[in-house]
Amino acid sequence: MRLDVFLSANLHISRSQIPNLIKHQLITINGKIAKKAGVIIKEDDIIKVEKLSLDDNALYSVDFDIEIIYEDDEILVINKPPYIATHGAPSLKESSLVDWLKANNKQLSNISGEKREGIVHRLDKQTSGAMVIAKNNTSHSSLSLQLQNKTMGRFYIAIIDTPLKDDMLIECNLSRNPKNRLKISKSDNGRYSKSRFYKLLLSKDFKMELILAKLYTGRTHQIRAHLESVNRHILGDSLYGYKGKDMRVMLHSYFLYLEHLKNGKMSFFANIFDDMQSVLENNFDMEMVGEILSNIPFGDLSSDI
Numbered sequence: 001m002r003l004d005v006f007l008s009a010n011l012h013i014s015r016s017q018i019p020n021l022i023k024h025q026l027i028t029i030n031g032k033i034a035k036k037a038g039v040i041i042k043e044d045d046i047i048k049v050e051k052l053s054l055d056d057n058a059l060y061s062v063d064f065d066i067e068i069i070y071e072d073d074e075i076l077v078i079n080k081p082p083y084i085a086t087h088g089a090p091s092l093k094e095s096s097l098v099d100w101l102k103a104n105n106k107q108l109s110n111i112s113g114e115k116r117e118g119i120v121h122r123l124d125k126q127t128s129g130a131m132v133i134a135k136n137n138t139s140h141s142s143l144s145l146q147l148q149n150k151t152m153g154r155f156y157i158a159i160i161d162t163p164l165k166d167d168m169l170i171e172c173n174l175s176r177n178p179k180n181r182l183k184i185s186k187s188d189n190g191r192y193s194k195s196r197f198y199k200l201l202l203s204k205d206f207k208m209e210l211i212l213a214k215l216y217t218g219r220t221h222q223i224r225a226h227l228e229s230v231n232r233h234i235l236g237d238s239l240y241g242y243k244g245k246d247m248r249v250m251l252h253s254y255f256l257y258l259e260h261l262k263n264g265k266m267s268f269f270a271n272i273f274d275d276m277q278s279v280l281e282n283n284f285d286m287e288m289v290g291e292i293l294s295n296i297p298f299g300d301l302s303s304d305i
Helices: 003-012 014-023 097-103 136-149 222-229 274-283 286-294 298-304
Strands: 027-029 045-050 066-071 077-078 126-135 153-160 168-177 180-187 189-201 208-214 251-260 264-269
Touching: 003 027, 003 045, 014 027, 045 066, 045 298, 066 264, 077 097, 077 251, 077 274, 126 136, 126 222, 136 251, 136 298, 153 274, 168 222, 180 222, 189 222, 189 286, 251 298, 274 286
Parallel strands: 126 251
Antiparallel strands: 027 045, 066 077, 077 126, 153 208, 153 251, 168 180, 168 189, 189 208, 251 264
């Protein structure tokens, strides 16, 4: 019998929880740490599971909390902190957003598979801000369709190292950079991408700028790659050419709008995290930042398809 099948039946937990126990080295077989959920166990094997309690939280080593912006039976809207990956990956050693959702017993859609339950769209690990989670498959399908027909969308704010000359629309194909597989770059034969960038406010020394970015497509690293294509870089984004002070990527999903299955059109703001707030306070006129952000005509901009 497979290890995950055996533990699921005897501990009355989901098979999807077993990889998390293995990831944190909480399972041993005959004194050796289990490496795979699908390993075949035999009749006389001695299996030990450490740190397991009746509380599902014990299944996940989640040492962070996440702000819930909105929740009902259909969706969950959260403000993702920086440094947290959206979902698990073979190279990921720490807990992800999906781990947090499971640890907090959130009902989730399962269309995207065990490791991406509830995930309709994602944010890069260092990117913070508004995300919507699907709590059932009907909502998941609806939100996925909305991403395609643009009735759901996101606006990001970012701090860049060199001001834009004007508001601009960038359309190009994007694909993996052949010289650096971690990067996404403009190419002739990649996937089509489209973003619009709006100038918001110059820094006090006129060297940096707070900008607004609207996504029309959702390609990996899209905003970062588009800005690099015009020789602009988000503060902290050393992968895409930023040369200044070491910090996380100053990119935040600030405004999210969608069509709720029961409530119709809804929109949500995500509070700016302390690290980005500190950069703003040190370099920008905060009274003007507050005034500009509170007066962005998101309704008009959202209808621009």
